[in-house]
Amino acid sequence: MPVRHVDGHLLRNVRRAADLTQGEVAERLGVSVPAVVGWESGKSVPDGEKLPALADALGMDLDELFPRSLPPDLADLRCDAGYSQYQTAAITGTRSAGPVANAERGRRRLAEKFLPLLAEAYGVSVVELLAAQERSFSPDPRPPDPEGQRTRRTRIAVGDTAPKAPTDLPVTIAEKITHLLAETYAAPCPTDAQIAERGNAELSAEVLSEDLVRQLRTGEVTAASAEVLNALAAALAVPVLFFSTDDSEVHRIISGMRLVRGGMASLAARGEGEGLPAELLEFIGGVVAGMRPN
Incomplete structure (x- = not known):
């Protein structure tokens, strides 16, 4: 999934230039001070849906502070609009975020009735939403994570001939x-x-x-x-x-x-x-x- 780039060093410099403390940023975003410390140190990154609010709190343009090198997929559009996956259930009028989660993972496309609802909530056209959906269903064009972080894996023992579990199982x-x-x-x-x-x-x-x-x-x-x-x-x-x-x-x-x-x-x-x-x-x-x- 294409993601925005978060530079902790830049984040810290921008916050200081805005004359804000880590506590003030944490309060504006409704997170803990250690969370902000982690973002600035590079030990963690904010949830994608918090990036718009973070950029706004620091008086910066979202694309300038958190650039993205690839066009957005469905998850990117949702995060850019400031919604968590949980919150999309209220947009689609469903009992859970399942329809959006499945589409974001490239498993099942959105039902037609959800398209105008999500497009309006995300502030994009239905055409733009459909284009983002196709990117969610396309192979990831990015190079492998340089730090070797696993996105999906299946444990396979040497010589094991038993049927294997699906490779998209949740592991972490x-x-x-x-x-x-x-x-x-x-x-x-x-x-x-x-x-x-x-x-x-x-x-x-x-x-x-x-x-x-x-x-x-x-x-x-x-x-x-x-x-x-x-x-x-x-x-x-x-x-x-x-x-x-x-x-x-x-x-x-x-x-x-x-x-x-x-x-x-x-x-x-x-x-x-x-x-x-x-x-x-x-x-x-x-x-x-x-x-x-x-």
């Missing part, structure tokens, strides 16, 4: 959270604060914070303790295996969740599901039990 914590919120989560997408609150309530302990959930969701933080993973799993109503196992187990868990949410109450009733992880079967049983009338 950030990808797994995004997958749940965009494609699998049955209710309207919760905010980072709501995820933290639910996880803490389920564990009866202060394990998650809004900041930590955001950092895990965006990939700013890439590792978490078992307690944090337990809280995330509890908050998002999935087995903790989803966050702690390898690709093949994640594939099976996703498949199981899709079946349950698609109305597969008969699986547990018939005692089927051989080959699914024990924890997932317990999870399915709990969901099915909740479906049954008292």
